[in-house]
Amino acid sequence: MIRYIALFLLLWPVLASAQNEEIVADLSQRRVSITTNFTGSEILIFGAVKRSTAIVASDPLDVIITVAGPDESFVVRKMDRIAGIWVNAAQQEIDSAPSFYSVMSTAPLEDILSDTEDLRYRISKERVIRAVDGGAGAAAPEFTEALIRIRESEDIYQLNEGEVSFFDGTLFRAQVALPANLTEGDYETTIYLVRNKSVVARHKTTIAVSKVGLERFLYNLAHNQPLIYGIMSLFIAIAAGWLASAAFRLLRN
Amino acid sequence: MQIYLPIAEVSVNAFVLLGMGGLVGVLSGMFGVGGGFLMTPLLFFIGIPPAVAVATEANQIVASSFSGVLAHLRRKSVDLKMGVVLLIGGLIGAAIGVVIFNYLRSLGQVDLLVRLCYVVFLGVVGSLMFVESLNALRRSKNPAATPKRRKHGLIHALPFKMRFRVSGLYISVIPPVIVGIVVGILAAIMGVGGGFILVPAMIYLLGMPTKVVIGTSLFQIIFVTGFTTLLHATTNYTVDVVLAVLLLIGGVVGAQVGTIIGARMKAEQLRILLAGMVLLVCGKLALDLLIMPAELYSIGAGAGH
Secondary structure, eight states, rough: OOHHHHHHHHHHHHHHTTTTTEEEEEEEEEEEEEETTOOOEEEEEEEEEEEEEEOOTOEEEEEEEEEEEOOOEEHHHHHEETEEEEEEEEEEEEEEEEEEEEESSSSHHHHHOHHHHHHHTTHHHHOOOEOOSSGGGGHHHHHHHHHHHHHHTTTTTEEETTTTTTTTTTEEEEEEEEOOOOOEEEEEEEEEEETEEEEEEEEEEEEEEEEEEHHHHHHHHHHSSSHHHHHOOOOOOHHHHHHHHHHHHHOOO | OOEEEETTTOEEEHHHHHHHHHHHHHHHHHHTTTTTHHHHHHHHTOOOOOHHHHHHHHHHHHHHHHHHHHHHTTTTTOOOOOOOOHHHHHHHHHHHHHHHHHHHHHHHOOOHHHHHHHHHHHHHHHHHHHHHHHHHHHHOTTTTOOOOOOOGGGGOOOOSSEEEEEEEEEEHHHHHHHHHHHHHHHHHHOSSOOOOHHHHHIIIIOOHHHHHHHHHHHHHHHHHHHHHHHHHHHHTTOOOOHHHHHHHHHHHHHHHHHHHHHTOOHHHHHHHHHHHHHHHHHHHHHHHHOOOOOOOOOOOOOOTT
């Protein structure tokens, strides 16, 4: 036993040096403010690999960057033809899936990441979605596939393989396009350093997305003071109706 | 110019909304309907979530019908007593409608119900109006035919009779209350004022004179849609005031333009055009139900949302 510990202690610096690659990274902006004229936002993610030993040329590094919006639960429904018309029939609850998800990498994911590592870190879109197995486990994949397909077509799930620029195995840079219809919350940004299909280092940071100004005020009012908000909406409607009527009477006279 | 809607949480082009409001406003000014039956499907089409579209549309109708009722009050063509009776039914109906709406939303069938309601009611009202106005056109060419006398049917045998002086009616309060309830339910579920159902019901079922029908219908619609707006705002938080304001600016201006166009056309021609439009929207919605959709799956908010 003592021999093993001694061996471990002897080898420790060697083992440690193999993993001694750290990520230093930053974002072009850490806050995204949703204002009334918000049309989406481009965020630059950049950084470098910090290491204490020389680069091992034989084992190239790769970079994967994920940006995930706050988790939400969904129900995915499938339409079926009943009595000649198309209605929602089967449905599957999706326990949690990010409201926005973007994966960027230096190379195709399957070439640089093993399935087990994907499972552990939940990197690919298929892994990040968790479905509730409501007894009908067999039906689950087609519903999660549909969820991914629909959200990809809306550009809120993005897969950009090869979009991360990586220079000399040290400097990396990528750009993520946040769409205009964002939900509020913390957008978790994770940078993975991958070698030989396994993750060697990880760095997490967040982009805070929040409504500001009028958007913030109206959203809060609608949720915290719904009655006042409702009365305000009615008041605006009544005032506009009266204004239109009065204005046109003036115009005619 | 893109505008981010705080409640719908989507970004839309403000000019598209103004244009849509204006277009529907012109039509509603021409035909004297709220235009909700056109606006709600249009809102679905540009990607507003159905729940937000229905609730916000109710709010917009408050504005357009208030603007209309002011004009009718000046002309004294509003039967306030009949309006209040219809309203009592309408408020009960709206409350029932919101409950049905929320229940079906949890089942994921709201979309289907709204579409079916549209197809059935637009189809029935459109065809009736089309046939009626064709007959009217034919009659106007052949003035020899005499108008039929009003029949005394089942409606006059019911209890709780009441005198409605402006309408010149002495009938039971039961039929107006029931009409009110039905319209209230539809207003809550479909996001419409229900004018396109209320107006024919008042003319053909209650036998009210046409000149007080529009004003009275608008009067009751203000309160029913106002109540619906409040219910949706407090139970579902789905009224988007930014969306409503954009729609009603376009709508209010369009309505005035439409009134001017409408004044230059014959009543029968107007009714045939409206019937044709109603049938067109109905046909489009019916086709959507019958033809296999391109994407079979849809995403809804989960229970824990």
